[in-house]
Amino acid sequence: MFHPLRVTGIERLTDDSVTVTFDVPAPLRETYRFAAGQHLAVRRFVDGSEIRRTYSVCDPAPGPEGPESLRVGVRLVEGGEFSVFAHKELAVGDLVDVMPPTGRFVLDPRPGYFAAVVGGSGITPVLSHIATVLGREPAARFCLVRSDRSAASTMFLEEIADLKDRYPDRLQLVNVLSREDQQAGLPSGRLDQERLTALLPALLPVAAVDGWYLCGPFGLVRGAEQALRGLGVDRSRIHQEIFHVEEDGPVTGPRPNPGPGRQHGRRDARRTRGELAVRGR
């Protein structure tokens, strides 16, 4: 069931990404309550045909009263029907048809050790995971391994750095920048299965992690899953959300859940305490 929600904010995150905030009127707040990591569908009509796309909510999960607003992060996809619209036409005050949040890529706050491997816009649900679990559960820890082209294209750099400042001993950050100059002594190369197999055990006690959250393009998610399985992690501890399948990427395995309709599949780059920047090709 779609409801028209009013856009109350559009903020630029990077040159090619924005956040869009929707107001949730009081009578709909219970309906739009979400768990950390869930996503919502939006739709619009172009020349009489309906376009639906899915975006993960990046806010911390609300309490039982539900959210007053919902915020999503949208990366611009060249020629993309919805993301180009969100970047170039959508304006504060517009109404957008939004479905209540859904999805099983959730992390309910509980004590434990959690880790995520994300690529690009795959950070969006994991930002919600981290803020929710560390904010609500003092006995929770989180390790985030993220892969981006460059610091300038890294979404939510400032918010993640703020979380690191707030939880310096419970949040570990590893940024892998694939298209910036390599620093001497740091590992290089894309975050693929082979590299993750070597990198992850050097960062954290892999077997002690209660839940792994993998999100982003198919190739990265699949490579991370294979690395974790090879390191002996049980399937039940691995959670995955695939945002899209790269056109030149692998063609085997599960494809992203397209959802209903025509769905397809700043702070500067400074490092905060305990954060390791890994730069590669």
Ligand SMILES: Cc1cc2nc3c(=O)[nH]c(=O)nc-3n(C[C@H](O)[C@H](O)[C@H](O)COP(=O)(O)OP(=O)(O)OC[C@H]3O[C@@H](n4cnc5c(N)ncnc54)[C@H](O)[C@@H]3O)c2cc1C
């Ligand atoms: C569960 C789920 C959650 C998602 N959450 C987010 C989110 O929080 N933020 C976000 O930005 N996106 C997210 N996505 C991706 C989003 O739903 C759209 O696919 C994306 O915004 C592109 O839509 P579009 O209409 O602009 O492009 P389209 O018109 O659908 O596609 C144009 C071209 O770009 C390719 N393409 C499609 N998606 C991508 C992509 N992500 N990267 C590169 N190329 C692509 C297509 O194959 C096609 O060739 C999510 C997807 C899923 C399945």
